[in-house]
Amino acid sequence: MAKATHNYGSTRSDPDESKPLAEMSSSDHAMDLPTPDTPGLVDFENRFKDPEEKTPLSTRLRKLVRKQTAGCSAKSSVLGVFPIVGILRKYNVKEDLPNDLVAGVTAGVMMIPQGMAFAALSTLPPIVGLYISFFASATYAVMGTGRQVSWGCIAVLSIMMGQILDKYDASVEEDRPAACINGSLVTAAAADAGSNSEDPSDPLTARRMEVASGVTLVAALVVIVASRLGLSRVASLLSNSLITGFTVGIAFHVGTSQFKEILGVPVARQSGIGAIVKTWVEVLKKVPDTNVATLLTSIACILAIYLVKRFINEKYKQKLRVPIPIDLIVAVVATLVTEYARLHDDFDVRVVGNVTTGLPAPKLPDLGLSSSYIGDGLIIAVVAYTQTLALTKTFGLEHNYPVDPAQEMLAAGVVNLVCAVFSGYIAAGSVSRSMVQSGAGGRTQLASLVAAGLVLLVILLAGPYFHYLPKCVLSAIIVVSLRSMMLKLLTVPDMWRRAPLDCAVWVFTCTAVVVLNPDLGLLVSVLLSLLIVVLRSMVGPVAEAGQIQVGGGSLSVEIRSVRGYSAAATSPHAKIVKVKTPVYFVNSEAFVTGVYEKTGIYPLEIRKARKKAEAKSSKDQNSPGTYRKTNGDSAEKNGKLELEAEEDKSMQARHETSPGSSGQCGAALCPLVVLDAAHMAFVDLMGVQALQMVIKEMKSVDVEVLIAALPEGVIPLLKSTGFWAQHGDRLFLSVDAALASRLAAASRKQAESAH
Missing domain, CATH: 3.30.750.24 (STAS domain)
Known part of the structure; x- marks a missing residue:
């Protein structure tokens, strides 16, 4: 019989060798x-093992440096750091440009009302959202690898930044009952009123913008260094279940924060553990004081936006070349109605107010103001990078192009660095806008440049026209945008049947974020995920x-x-x-x-x-008169x-x-x-x-x-x-x-x- 040959490294082998x-x-x-x-x-x-080279550590370090720098010509360096250069070299003007133009205009139209609305979530002036939309989109288009990803303000990060600013407001109020700003004495009541100003030139508002920019600057620098050290895998600490549960939990915070504008009643922002419950208690107390005009405007806007998105844009998505920009249409119509019907003057409907024109001058923020909130900023940056990377990988698989996590981390750091210098805060890829940009036929990052150009026109020319934009309209836009997040609650039963542990992480994260607060909820959820990994190896x-x-x-x-x-x-x-x-x-x-x-x-x-x-x-054997044989x-x-x-x-x-x-x-x-x-x-x-x-x-x-x-x-x-x-x-x-x-x-x- 012929000798059997063994299949090394496999549990499979020849038949005679493998009999049980x-x-x-x-x-x-x-x-x-x-x-x-x-x-x-x-x-x-x-x-078969190659002999190992026993070389001194210094020699190995020199070889590593030479390996890393080998072939790093100016051309390869530029192509690596700026992926758009390689895209433009292969750009097909006839086929790609029309699609990018349509997709860019569509995404840009969405950016304008959403940027203003999400900036309001952070308690900063709406114009800040437009700054972020422009600089984030333009910078990511040059450095990012996601061709359909639309960067700018998103609700999750805005609400988290708002909580940082709430901490800053509380610290100012605790430290001194009267705030001294630019040499002038301001009472605590005036300071509180100033914190709600929509004018970036207001001293207190400018100081709060500087806090947000300072947190963003430090977080951006850390992310850039981390990308160069190869730490892009930190995103693996946040699973898809955890991120999804986190965003749904944030959606509850976002929705709760909008009811004061929808009802037109003044409600103090709550923070800390149980902030949602505290806010609802305050809102319910103020229900008798509801501004009827504001409420009716909110209901009309919510219905209009929902009906068009649900029964036209979604239902006829395959037939429509581009979706109807209902957010912008509602914002423009509401602004015109409010101005000419004198809703602000006669019915006390709150409006955005003065919207400055022109780009802000580049400025390094005072890091001393934000030193106490760096940890919170890093958490926001990690969330932003993780969500954007997941979104980028999704589109990369769908459109068949590679995604580089390290380059994405570098791009995220540079984007936020630019935003920090130009009076913005941490940005990320928007799921809804990215899907629209992809659905409108976006082929390359040039679509994001087109969208940024449209936002720039608004910043330079159209700012004053939004003076009479009702705040309740921005809240209506936000509330309807939460629908997709809330629908994820319906996936819990199916997730439980398919993956009970992942479902447990999802539910725990969502609950922790709702009951505690976003940053603490995220922290305990990450700890739970790590604990589950450890327990899986122990059991x-x-x-x-x-x-x-x-x-x-x-x-x-x-x-x-x-x-x-x-x-x-x-x-x-x-x-x-x-x-x-x-x-x-x-x-x-x-x-x-x-x-x-x-x-x-x-x-x-x-x-x-x-x-x-x-x-x-x-x-x-030793017992007298007894012999016993044992085996x-x-x-x-x-x-x-x-x-x-x-x-x-x-x-x-x-x-x-x-x-x-x-x-x-x-x-x-x-x-x-x-x-x-x-x-x-x-x-x-x-x-x-x-x-x-x-x-x-x-x-x-x-x-x-x-x-x-x-x-x-x-x-x-x-x-x-x-x-x-x-x-x-x-x-x-x-x-x-x-x-x-x-x-x-x-x-x-x-x-x-x-x-």
């Missing part, structure tokens, strides 16, 4: 198992496994956990234990205990039982333990009923345990110690432990700790190879003894 152990006879072992020519893991590494790090013979034209064997695979064959002569998680300091103890439980072999108790049996045997020696040789039932019933019952144990090892120990380490992604020092403990403890009761399918990444640590040199003969490329090597050795030994 329980079905193999001695003749099978002798004929079909891999011969001694089949190498173990150590032999394999020695034969059930190992499982008893067996062999499943599958086939068709070519038979093979797969290793699967016994739990859930009743067809998985086990053997009384060997136990296969699948290591399902990394083995490190968190779960090293659970790993050791798990191996004992899944094999049904508890070395400490077995040694105690043996000593007890030996003591009893010795006592019986302790043969049990020791064969790796079996036979105990009289009355000796230790409790321990035997534990062996027979231990989870994952077949009960066969309670009386006769399995001589071989194979650890399938294919999923053991990494180990640390405590993990190596746990492996050594399992080997040592099992050896003390005559059970051999082999380790199979070790990932390549764990080998260096095994070598550096001495585990490789000490236990190299126990390491194999696959479970098949480990089982076959010992069975072949046993067969040869049996054949030699027969001769």
Whole structure:
């Protein structure tokens, strides 16, 4: 018969090699198992692993620097930092330009009312939202890799920035009952009134804008440095479930904050734990004072915006070349009606007021004002980057172009740096506008430049025309925009059925953000996510496994956990234990205990039982007139333990009923345990110690432990700790190879003894 060839590094192998152990006879072992020519893991590494270069650290650093700078010509540097250059070099004017123009104008039309509305969420003047929309869109178009992503103000970040400004207002009020600004004394009441001014030239408003810009500047610099250090993977700490739950929780804050404008009643902003409940209490108290004109205007605007978006833009999305810009239409119409019907003068409908024209002068903010809120700003920056990266990857997959997370982080940092210098705050990609820009046919980042140009025209020319824009109209735009977020609540039951843990994170995050506040809710949610990761590695790090013979034209064997695979064959002569998680300091103890439980072999108790049996045997032999023959020696040789039932019933019952144990090892120990380490992604020092403990403890009761399918990444640590040199003969490329090597050795030994 031709010699079987072994498939290294795989649990699949040739048919004769892969028979389940329980079905193999001695003749099978002798004929079909891999011969001694089949190498173990150590032999394999020695034969095929490239020799490691032992070079000084300084030399390695120089090589790393040369590698990083190799090929970094001016051309490649420009193309890397400014992706739009590469886009424009391949730009097809005839095909791409018309689509980008339409998409850019559509997105820009949306930016104007949304930017003003979302800036109001942050308690800053609406013109700030236009500043952010222009500078963020223009800068990202040059540096970003997302071709359909529309940057600017978004509700989530605006409400979080508003809470930072609330903290600043509270600190000013606590520090001094009278605020001294620009040399003039202002009473606390006047300061409070000034904080609500829509005029950027107002001293208190200018100071609050500087606080927001200062927080943004520091956060931007940190993000830029992080991008150069390769820390873009920090976004992996925030899962999609966490981000979605967070945005839905924020939506409750955003919606609650708008009811004072919808009803036209003055309600003090609340902050801290339970802010939503406190706000609703205040709103309900002020319901009798509702401004009827404001309420009717709000209802009319909400209905108009919702009906057009829901029953025209969405329903006929495939037929419409561009969606109807209902937000801008409602804002323009409401402004005209308010001005000519004198709603502001005669019915006290609150309006935006003075909207300055022209771009702000670049200015570095006073970082001393914002030093206490840097941590909050970093949280906002992480949320902004994570949400935008997820959005960019979505469009990259949809339109088949690559997305560079490191470049996206650099772009996010530079965008926010520019916004900070020009009186703005942290920006991000807008989901709704990006979808519209993509649906309108946007091909490249040039669409964002077109949108930025439209916003620039408004800033330079049309600002004063929005003087009579009612604030309740901006609130109506915001409330309708929350619909898509709120609809995500309907996905919870289906998410629970598909992924209970992810659903738990989603619900917990949303609840924490609503009950606590956005930054604290996000923090505890991240901690919960990390805790779940740790608990997953602690609970059930190992499982008893067996062999499943599958086939068709070519038979093979797969290793699967016994739990859930009743067809998985086990053997009384060997136990296969699948290591399902990394083995490190968190779960090293659970790993050791798990191996004992899944094999049904508890070395400490077995040694105690043996000593007890030996003591009893010795006592019986030394008793006068009494002789009792025992088989302790043969049990020791064969790796079996036979105990009289009355000796230790409790321990035997534990062996027979231990989870994952077949009960066969309670009386006769399995001589071989194979650890399938294919999923053991990494180990640390405590993990190596746990492996050594399992080997040592099992050896003390005559059970051999082999380790199979070790990932390549764990080998260096095994070598550096001495585990490789000490236990190299126990390491194999696959479970098949480990089982076959010992069975072949046993067969040869049996054949030699027969001769």
